[in-house]
Amino acid sequence: NAGVTQTPKFRVLKTGQSMTLLCAQDMNHEYMYWYRQDPGMGLRLIHYSVGEGTTAKGEVPDGYNVSRLKKQNFLLGLESAAPSQTSVYFCASTLSGAPGANVLTFGAGSRLTVL
Amino acid sequence: AQSVAQPEDQVNVAEGNPLTVKCTYSVSGNPYLFWYVQYPNRGLQFLLKYITGDNLVKGSYGFEAEFNKSQTSFHLKKPSALVSDSALYFCAVRDMRNQAGTALIFGKGTTLSVSS
Numbered sequence: 001n002a003g004v005t006q007t008p009k010f011r012v013l014k015t016g017q018s019m020t021l022l023c024a025q026d027m028n029h030e031y032m033y034w035y036r037q038d039p040g041m042g043l044r045l046i047h048y049s050v051g052e053g054t055t056a057k058g059e060v061p062d063g064y065n066v067s068r069l070k071k072q073n074f075l076l077g078l079e080s081a082a083p084s085q086t087s088v089y090f091c092a093s094t095l096s097g098a099p100g101a102n103v104l105t106f107g108a109g110s111r112l113t114v115l
Numbered sequence: 116a117q118s119v120a121q122p123e124d125q126v127n128v129a130e131g132n133p134l135t136v137k138c139t140y141s142v143s144g145n146p147y148l149f150w151y152v153q154y155p156n157r158g159l160q161f162l163l164k165y166i167t168g169d170n171l172v173k174g175s176y177g178f179e180a181e182f183n184k185s186q187t188s189f190h191l192k193k194p195s196a197l198v199s200d201s202a203l204y205f206c207a208v209r210d211m212r213n214q215a216g217t218a219l220i221f222g223k224g225t226t227l228s229v230s231s
Binding site: 041097104106108 | 124149151156157158159160161164205210217218219220221222223224
């Protein structure tokens, strides 16, 4: 059982380049999230999805776009990368929004460096 | 505003001693509280949660947490620390704003270092 898989694990970009991070989960979870982790700042929510075909903005959405065309996949895109987007990105998922159901399952992370 | 505070960047304890990692929160309504642990170069792993009921919650790896409504705290504890407990610990609270779905708001994290 793979859980939540993120690809790629590492990537180096130049300023202005674009890229997509892929998150795949095999647990039939409805809700999926993208967070970024920066030193001393904890995890901050970028975008999230409450089901196939839906997306919504989180705390720090600027510079990112997302898509959830299939229930099992949640893509995070950077159209024009900036050094401020250097971070570790985590995808997470959970089964539903029922009270007490917020046990998020996290991927291993994707480390992105923008030069 | 909804928030989670972890007042200590780092906690140092000797192996075999009890440990406490502090967390305070600010939310509207009843809080749903969580602790996660992150080992180096890994994703976050769930430790325990408080939804309702007993104020003392037991979780994985011998950890427990005490919910204190009057002090708006949810401190993580373990009676006897192990070197293998050394990691980064995050406290989190469910975001109760409708537009955020079921997302969690995380604290900044506390690094626990257990020395042998």
